[in-house]
Amino acid sequence: MKKSIVIASLILAGSFIISVLIYSNYLFKIQNLDNTLVVTGSATKTVESDLAKLRSSFSRTVFESQLKKGHEMMKADEEKVISFLKNNGITEDEYEIYPVSMYEQYSYEKSAYEESRYHLSQQIVITSNDIEKVKSLSSKTNDIINMDVVYQTNAPEYYYTRLPEDRIGLLPEAVADAQKRAEAIAESTDRRVGTLKSADMGVVQVLQPNSTDIASYGMYDTSTIEKEIMITVRANFILK
Numbered sequence: 001m002k003k004s005i006v007i008a009s010l011i012l013a014g015s016f017i018i019s020v021l022i023y024s025n026y027l028f029k030i031q032n033l034d035n036t037l038v039v040t041g042s043a044t045k046t047v048e049s050d051l052a053k054l055r056s057s058f059s060r061t062v063f064e065s066q067l068k069k070g071h072e073m074m075k076a077d078e079e080k081v082i083s084f085l086k087n088n089g090i091t092e093d094e095y096e097i098y099p100v101s102m103y104e105q106y107s108y109e110k111s112a113y114e115e116s117r118y119h120l121s122q123q124i125v126i127t128s129n130d131i132e133k134v135k136s137l138s139s140k141t142n143d144i145i146n147m148d149v150v151y152q153t154n155a156p157e158y159y160y161t162r163l164p165e166d167r168i169g170l171l172p173e174a175v176a177d178a179q180k181r182a183e184a185i186a187e188s189t190d191r192r193v194g195t196l197k198s199a200d201m202g203v204v205q206v207l208q209p210n211s212t213d214i215a216s217y218g219m220y221d222t223s224t225i226e227k228e229i230m231i232t233v234r235a236n237f238i239l240k
Contacts, residue, residue: 036197037185037237041178043170044230046209049158051127052134053222056153058144059121061105070120074100077149078122084144088137090126098123131158131225157222160206163229167204170231175199178235186239194238202232 058077062070078097085095105117128134134156144151175196182193203218207228213219214230221227 035239037182037193037239038234039178039182039185039237040202040232040234041174041176041181042230042232043173043177044228045166045170046226046228047160047162047166049131049160049225049227051129051159051161052131053157053159054126054134054138054153055157056124056126056151057121058124058149058151059119060150061117061119064116064118067102067118070118071100074120074122080147080149081124081144081151084147085124085126085137088140089130089133090128090137094128095124095126098125135225155223158225158227159222160227160229163204163206166229167201167231170229171201171233174201174231174233175235178233179237182235182237192240194240197236197238199236200234202234205230 058074058081060070060073060077062073081097100120100122102118102120105119107117126134126137138153138156141151141153178199179193179196186193203216205214205218206220207213207230208221208224209226209228211221211228213221
């Protein structure tokens with residue numbers, strides 16, 4: 001009986017000690033959390049694109065019995081397109097023409113005796129560091145259409161290739177901005193900002209100038225030559 005009482009007492013005492021330790025640890029975390037301040041800082045830089053990309057295509061639609069002729073027409077169109085590109089200063093290493101792709105054009109209204117039609121097309125991708133050359137080429141679609149080529153082009157895409165270097169260069173500015181914000185917050189609570197405990201860089205936003213169209217997963221606008229790079233930093237400061 002006495003032995004059972006002793007065992008029960010030991011279990012009760014052990015539970016109390018564990019509870020105290022857990023509670024003390026909880027208090028420590030709260031106190032530690034109260035001594036830190038998490039602030040987001042940002043930094044921006046205006047840059048100009050140094051790479052342009054233009055996606056275009058040309059096509060023909062023929063009946064099934066004219067597929068051979070259709071491929072011959074596509075070959076003739078390809079030669080016209082290449083001539084058009086060269087005449088506008090596009091070199092061989094600046095463009096890529098993909099093989100002919102083909103699909104049948106289905107029609108719910110087609111009768112059982114009507115011949116099927118097939119759409120043939122080829123994609124062209126032009127990539128160049130000469131921004132103005134690509135921009136000028138994109139406005140000359142009518143020149144190639146006047147050569148009896150069914151040609152269409154998308155809007156040019158503009159990229160900035162030195163983004164990784166600039167992202168690192170903007171990091172100190174973003175941390176400094178976070179510290180200023182932290183100091184403003186701490187001052188209102190009669191506290192002082194101490195050392196930087198940790199800093200996490202957020203996603204990079206590549207935006208149109210003066211744009212606020214950002215996304216949590218990052219944004220990369222390719223519609224403008226001039227761009228604004230923005231990075232954010234989530235900084236954790238010790239409070240004194």
